[in-house]
Amino acid sequence: GQQVMQIPQYQHVQEGEDFTTYCNSSTTLSNIQWYKQRPGGHPVFLIQLVKSGEVKKQKRLTFQFGEAKKNSSLHITATQTTDVGTYFCAAFPRGGQGAQKLVFGQGTRLTINP
Amino acid sequence: EPEVTQTPSHQVTQMGQEVILRCVPISNHLYFYWYRQILGQKVEFLVSFYNNEISEKSEIFDDQFSVERPDGSNFTLKIRSTKLEDSAMYFCASSEDTGSPLHFGNGTRLTVT
Numbered sequence: 001g002q003q004v005m006q007i008p009q010y011q012h013v014q015e016g017e018d019f020t021t022y023c024n025s026s027t028t029l030s031n032i033q034w035y036k037q038r039p040g041g042h043p044v045f046l047i048q049l050v051k052s053g054e055v056k057k058q059k060r061l062t063f064q065f066g067e068a069k070k071n072s073s074l075h076i077t078a079t080q081t082t083d084v085g086t087y088f089c090a091a092f093p094r095g096g097q098g099a100q101k102l103v104f105g106q107g108t109r110l111t112i113n114p
Numbered sequence: 115e116p117e118v119t120q121t122p123s124h125q126v127t128q129m130g131q132e133v134i135l136r137c138v139p140i141s142n143h144l145y146f147y148w149y150r151q152i153l154g155q156k157v158e159f160l161v162s163f164y165n166n167e168i169s170e171k172s173e174i175f176d177d178q179f180s181v182e183r184p185d186g187s188n189f190t191l192k193i194r195s196t197k198l199e200d201s202a203m204y205f206c207a208s209s210e211d212t213g214s215p216l217h218f219g220n221g222t223r224l225t226v227t
Contacts, residue, residue: 033215042205043157045215088157092213100145100162100169100212107156 004032004091006105014113019076021108023089030092032065032072033102038085043104046074081112116140120206120219127196127226135191135222137206146189147207147216148181150174157205163189164212196226 005024013019023032031050035043047056049065049072056063060083062075076083086107093103119138127133139146148160162169163181180192189208193200203223207216 031213037157042218042221043216045217048215090157100164101159101172102147102216103159104149104157 004029004089004103004105006089006108008108009106010109010111012111012113013079015081016078019079019083019110021074021087021089021110023072023074023105025070025091027093028069030069032069033090034063034072034074035088035090035104036085037088037107041085043088076110079110079112081114084110084112086110118206118208118217118219120204120222122222123220124223125225127224129198129226130195133193133196133224135193135204135206135224137189137191137219138187139189139206139208140217141187143208143210143217145169145209145212145214146181146183147209148191149205149207149218150202151205151221152202160191160204193224196224198226200224201226 007022011019031048033048034046036046037043047063049063052069053067054065060077064073072089074087086109088107089105090102118140121136125133146163149157150160151157159172161171161175161181178194182190201224203221205221206219209216
């Protein structure tokens with residue numbers, strides 16, 4: 001079935017350093033979503049990307065969707081301790097009216113040394 | 115802001131027992147989901163539900179699992195005969211429309227002993 005591969009699995013940075021997580025699919029995606037899960041918490045929706053080559057920003061977070069709509073990235077500039085958590089990309093194997101199975105990547109767990 | 119609520123927050127049960135996990139989705143949402151997450155691992159899709167029937171289900175969602183929307187507000191997941199490997203965090207989620215972002219509840223931690 002549809003898989004979204006996410007790397008790295010873990011990332012440890014010093015506070016103030018940048019962080020990037022990458023998501024790849026073997027097939028073209030209709031859209032991609034990003035979620036953040038704080039330790040002990042539940043996934044919280046961050047953003048959805050739909051268009052080829054789309055770039056969206058939320059403060060220090062930059063999200064990109066590849067031109068071929070097969071990959072995506074999340075980049076955090078100058079990490080802060082509040083950024084700690086696991087970041088998941090997620091996609092629907094079948095877009096449109098069949099989009100009722102959101103498949104999550106393995107996630108990247110970000111830890112930060114203050 | 116409206117939210118998805120789940121009860122109980124923690125459920126301990128013996129192997130072979132039945133459990134029912136409960137969820138109240140956001141009131142104007144039409145699509146409902148159950149996911150599970152074994153500690154430290156990925157968020158795994160179990161089932162989606164729309165218009166009072168299952169839309170999609172994963173290989174994990176076998177005959178031991180069932181979902182129900184018994185009234186206008188609750189959405190339940192039943193595991194008929196729990197196994198040790200069913201121990202996990204179970205998340206309920208809902209969305210407004212197909213393809214829309216999912217809103218997750220806080221989860222029910224199920225421990226099977």
